[in-house]
Amino acid sequence: MSAGMGAAMTWPSFVNPLGAVLFLAAIPLVILYFLKLRRPRVEIPSLVLWQSVVNDQRVNSPFQKFRRNLLLLLQLLILTLLVLALTQPFIGSAAGTAEFTPILIDCSASMSAIDPATGETRLSLILDQVRERINNLRSDQQFALFTFASTGRRLTEFTNDRRVLLQALESIEATDLPAQLDDVLRMAAAYTTSFPIREVILLTDGNLPESVEFELPFSLQVKRLQVQGANLGITEMTARRDGKDGWELFIRITGASEELQTAELQLYQNGEQIFTERISAAAGDGERLVFPIETDTLALVEARLIPAGEDVLETDNRCWLTLPATRSLQVLTLGQLTTWQRAVNVLDGVEQEVVTGGVPDQTEYDLIISDGEIPEGINAPVTLFVDVIPEDLSGLIEKREDVCTVTDWNRTAPLLQHVSLGDVQIGEQPAWGPEIGLRELEERGYEVLAEGNAGPLLLQKREGLKTTWWFTFHTDRSTLPYRVGFPILAANAVNSSLKQAALSEVSAAPTGVLPALQLDAGQDYQVEAPDGSLTAVRSGMTGLLTGIGASEVGQYRVRDGNDVVSIVGTGLLSLSETSLSAVDELRFAEVQVDTDATIRLETDRPLWWGLALGAFVVMLVEWWYFQRVRGVVD
Amino acid sequence: MSTAGGSQYTELFDNATLKQIERMRLRPLRRLTNRARGEHLSGKGGSSTDFADYRDYAVGDDLRYVDWNIFARLQRPFIKQFQHEEEMHVVLLVDGSTSMLSGDKFLRARQAAAAFGVMGLLNLERVSVYGIHSAGEQPAVFPPSTGRTKMRLLLSFLERMEGGGSIPLEQSIELMLRFHRGRGIAVLLSDFLTLGDLSRPLNMLYSSGLEPWGLQILSEAEVAPDVEGDLRFVDSETGTTLDITNAAELLSVYQQQRRQLERYLDAQCRRRQGRFLSVSTGVDLEQLLKDRLCRQGWVLR
Numbered sequence: 038m039s040a041g042m043g044a045a046m047t048w049p050s051f052v053n054p055l056g057a058v059l060f061l062a063a064i065p066l067v068i069l070y071f072l073k074l075r076r077p078r079v080e081i082p083s084l085v086l087w088q089s090v091v092n093d094q095r096v097n098s099p100f101q102k103f104r105r106n107l108l109l110l111l112q113l114l115i116l117t118l119l120v121l122a123l124t125q126p127f128i129g130s131a132a133g134t135a136e137f138t139p140i141l142i143d144c145s146a147s148m149s150a151i152d153p154a155t156g157e158t159r160l161s162l163i164l165d166q167v168r169e170r171i172n173n174l175r176s177d178q179q180f181a182l183f184t185f186a187s188t189g190r191r192l193t194e195f196t197n198d199r200r201v202l203l204q205a206l207e208s209i210e211a212t213d214l215p216a217q218l219d220d221v222l223r224m225a226a227a228y229t230t231s232f233p234i235r236e237v238i239l240l241t242d243g244n245l246p247e248s249v250e251f252e253l254p255f256s257l258q259v260k261r262l263q264v265q266g267a268n269l270g271i272t273e274m275t276a277r278r279d280g281k282d283g284w285e286l287f288i289r290i291t292g293a294s295e296e297l298q299t300a301e302l303q304l305y306q307n308g309e310q311i312f313t314e315r316i317s318a319a320a321g322d323g324e325r326l327v328f329p330i331e332t333d334t335l336a337l338v339e340a341r342l343i344p345a346g347e348d349v350l351e352t353d354n355r356c357w358l359t360l361p362a363t364r365s366l367q368v369l370t371l372g373q374l375t376t377w378q379r380a381v382n383v384l385d386g387v388e389q390e391v392v393t394g395g396v397p398d399q400t401e402y403d404l405i406i407s408d409g410e411i412p413e414g415i416n417a418p419v420t421l422f423v424d425v426i427p428e429d430l431s432g433l434i435e436k437r438e439d440v441c442t443v444t445d446w447n448r449t450a451p452l453l454q455h456v457s458l459g460d461v462q463i464g465e466q467p468a469w470g471p472e473i474g475l476r477e478l479e480e481r482g483y484e485v486l487a488e489g490n491a492g493p494l495l496l497q498k499r500e501g502l503k504t505t506w507w508f509t510f511h512t513d514r515s516t517l518p519y520r521v522g523f524p525i526l527a528a529n530a531v532n533s534s535l536k537q538a539a540l541s542e543v544s545a546a547p548t549g550v551l552p553a554l555q556l557d558a559g560q561d562y563q564v565e566a567p568d569g570s571l572t573a574v575r576s577g578m579t580g581l582l583t584g585i586g587a588s589e590v591g592q593y594r595v596r597d598g599n600d601v602v603s604i605v606g607t608g609l610l611s612l613s614e615t616s617l618s619a620v621d622e623l624r625f626a627e628v629q630v631d632t633d634a635t636i637r638l639e640t641d642r643p644l645w646w647g648l649a650l651g652a653f654v655v656m657l658v659e660w661w662y663f664q665r666v667r668g669v670v671d
Numbered sequence: 672m673s674t675a676g677g678s679q680y681t682e683l684f685d686n687a688t689l690k691q692i693e694r695m696r697l698r699p700l701r702r703l704t705n706r707a708r709g710e711h712l713s714g715k716g717g718s719s720t721d722f723a724d725y726r727d728y729a730v731g732d733d734l735r736y737v738d739w740n741i742f743a744r745l746q747r748p749f750i751k752q753f754q755h756e757e758e759m760h761v762v763l764l765v766d767g768s769t770s771m772l773s774g775d776k777f778l779r780a781r782q783a784a785a786a787f788g789v790m791g792l793l794n795l796e797r798v799s800v801y802g803i804h805s806a807g808e809q810p811a812v813f814p815p816s817t818g819r820t821k822m823r824l825l826l827s828f829l830e831r832m833e834g835g836g837s838i839p840l841e842q843s844i845e846l847m848l849r850f851h852r853g854r855g856i857a858v859l860l861s862d863f864l865t866l867g868d869l870s871r872p873l874n875m876l877y878s879s880g881l882e883p884w885g886l887q888i889l890s891e892a893e894v895a896p897d898v899e900g901d902l903r904f905v906d907s908e909t910g911t912t913l914d915i916t917n918a919a920e921l922l923s924v925y926q927q928q929r930r931q932l933e934r935y936l937d938a939q940c941r942r943r944q945g946r947f948l949s950v951s952t953g954v955d956l957e958q959l960l961k962d963r964l965c966r967q968g969w970v971l972r
Contacts, residue, residue: 076901076902076903076914077900077901077902077903078902078903078905078912079898079902079903079904079905080904080905080907081773081892081893081896081904081905081906081907082769082770082771082772082773082774082776082862082864082890082893082907082908083770083862083864083865083906083907083908084904084906084909084911084913085864085865085866085932086864086893086925086928086929086932087904087913087915087925088866088913089928089931089932090915090921090924090925090928091913091915093924093927093928106916107916107917108901108916
């Protein structure tokens with residue numbers, strides 16, 4: 038797919054061959070030369086001697102005749118050079134001469150790695166190539182510049198305006214995001230409907246996902262920088278609840294080179310150093326470290342990696358993780374759900390409130406298990422309904438007085454992990470309505486986790502941070518409570534709630550988009566990025582603050598006026614970016630693209646400026662030769 | 672000295688130069704006699720007492736000139752020849768064409784003519800001056816004169832002489848010969864820059880009994896032109912043009928052509944028992960007279 042560097046240079050081609058018509062200007066030039074040659078008139082006493090000079094055989098030798106018309110020859114030479122420059126000859130590169138060429142520039146985190154050979158970042162090396170290519174842009178060529186990391190970004194429309202392209206190029210900076218090709222390829226593909234794009238140039242260091250779910254509508258020419266360098270970085274940082282007042286912090290360090298590299302890992306809790314550990318890692322031989330963190334309050338843990346040797350990528354050396362305050366999971370059980378109450382009661386770290394017909398004590402819970410409607414004002418991120426059909430599905434699912442069994446269930450769903458429903462008998466039969474199927478439910482955002490022989494038995498719906506499950510039958514009218522899977526099912530629901538409430542396991546947020554934050558509803562906030570820039574945001578009606586871009590590694594502070602209401606740290610946390618590995622082949626749908634590991638981006642070599650410069654030099658020579666001060670004979 | 676003290680005798684040169692000129696004499700290669708006297712030097716010998724040479728007796732020779740002493744010893748008759756002083760014409764032809772007006776050529780020509788004229792007058796030669804400048808006009812003529820008394824007239828004539836015209840030198844010579852009768856020397860004061868053939872007028876001079884003395888006077892710009900680049904030369908006399916490309920490159924050829932012209936003119940004059948000298952206006956008059964002309968044997972001091 039990509040053309041090789043070894044292709045031989047061809048004869049010059051011409052962008053504007055019609056410009057050669059101007060060679061006809063040589064005819065009037067010659068005529069005017071002989072008709073209008075302006076020579077200074079010098080009156081001399083007699084022409085006798087000069088006439089004899091002119092008649093001298095030596096003066097009339099071919100060389101002297103040539104010299105006599107040197108001015109004409111120089112003018113013809115200038116005309117030839119100018120006309121050739123106008124035709125815009127160029128020596129085409131093997132890269133082809135597509136007229137509309139999108140250029141996709143990798144701005145992922147690995148592009149900020151410093152090339153040990155040149156001391157420049159990989160992005161700088163690539164931008165130099167693009168700059169050269171732009172400078173050699175022909176008038177019939179148009180480029181559109183795109184950058185990509187985890188998402189794509191269009192910098193320019195198709196244009197041949199060098200100033201615009203170079204200006205856009207100057208604005209490109211490496212981000213702290215992992216590389217993803219899909220988005221930018223879709224953006225480039227969107228242009229194929231408007232422009233005859235035959236080829237897309239992708240400039241990268243090769244640190245890309247090997248497989249891309251995208252069907253290429255054009256030829257993709259991947260130019261990969263061939264750079265190396267040693268690197269160590271933090272690729273994983275998670276914490277798991279350990280007891281009542283503590284956490285176990287897991288950190289994975291990964292190396293990029295085959296040789297073992299050493300570094301010092303420092304851990305800070307709320308700015309105070311709590312651990313220092315010397316580690317060593319190599320490519321494919323990472324190190325996983327576990328640190329106990331004793332805290333029951335909100336804590337911000339920072340991991341700093343200080344490599345002992347060469348480390349070409351700095352952004353993966355720091356990472357932050359916010360540990361929430363530890364507490365018990367608040368579970369509200371509404372209605373006559375004895376089996377569920379018992380199953381939840383035996384679980385550790387759970388405080389269950391059972392309400393049968395009364396009013397709950399609190400308004401906020403982590404998990405609500407109910408067999409009917411939940412009183413207004415009572416909220417929980419995770420809700421489990423038993424024997425309830427969602428209101429918007431009434432009419433789509435109906436209950437029949439019949440027995441049914443579970444025919445299939447989603448074994449990987451968190452709620453159904455390690456739960457076998459194979460021989461569960463159900464005393465009632467939820468059934469599909471007339472001409473209703475799975476599609477109608479999916480259109481409404483429901484996912485069927487378990488299906489009986491007549492209809493859906495377990496539904497799941499996610500809305501923002503909220504997760505809701507519906508058992509469309511009453512579990513007490515089935516053999517499920519008697520199965521060994523039932524306590525597991527209850528434990529799964531509790532564990533999911535614990536995760537949702539970040540009470541059992543938290544992970545450091547990778548760069549890209551900050552994790553959703555639960556704040557006051559409909560409130561304006563400002564998010565302060567690590568570089569100090571402020572972004573105004575507004576929480577949703579549910580108090581959820583989502584979609585905050587985080588392209589840099591560091592701490593993001595959510596401010597309500599001058600008050601900091603939340604601090605979220607991010608890290609690169611990308612194994613592929615830290616490893617700096619380069620893929621040799623990109624797998625697309627039905628096609629594979631080799632990445633061309635050439636250092637330089639091949640560009641057309643326009644010759645017009647050389648010709649124009651030559652014409653200018655000849656003009657200067659002519660001016661110097663013919664227009665200098667002449668001696669005049671009185 | 673006939674010059675008035677305290678004032679210049681002539682505008683052409685100062686009194687000191689005139690004083691030096693008065694002591695100079697022309698030195699013709701042959702003393703061609705004036706035909707009006709009816710004598711011929713080679714045919715009859717001279718009538719003076721100065722012995723010149725012997726020659727074989729020829730039938731018809733005057734027996735009075737046989738050297739009888741020689742005849743007695745050798746038994747062969749020899750005619751004894753004697754030199755005699757004859758009246759010699761000094762014809763000064765001053766080229767007044769437009770080409771002579773550039774630089775100081777015309778002035779230098781009139782100065783030289785004055786010098787030659789003074790020398791001739793004081794040596795009792797018959798000096799005449801012809802100033803010719805235009806083909807359609809009669810030449811300005813100073814008639815043949817001799818003696819110191821004519822010096823003032825001669826100098827005044829030359830001072831008043833005007834130039835400007837397009838007559839070529841060969842036509843000037845032929846025009847002069849229409850008016851002049853008398854043998855002697857003809858000093859041609861010109862730049863000799865003519866496209867015509869000088870053989871014929873020089874032959875006419877020679878056959879008229881005049882030694883052609885050519886004094887080519889060129890301006891410094893003609894001797895060493897300082898030109899370069901592409902130029903359009905315009906002839907000052909005819910107005911014709913000549914395009915020259917890269918004149919500086921042609922200067923060496925120009926100098927060769929100029930020297931070739933000198934050699935040609937010198938040969939033409941010598942072939943007719945004459946003399947030729949090319950001088951630049953950069954050479955001052957005193958140097959011309961005392962150095963160049965004396966050294967070349969034109970004048971005696």
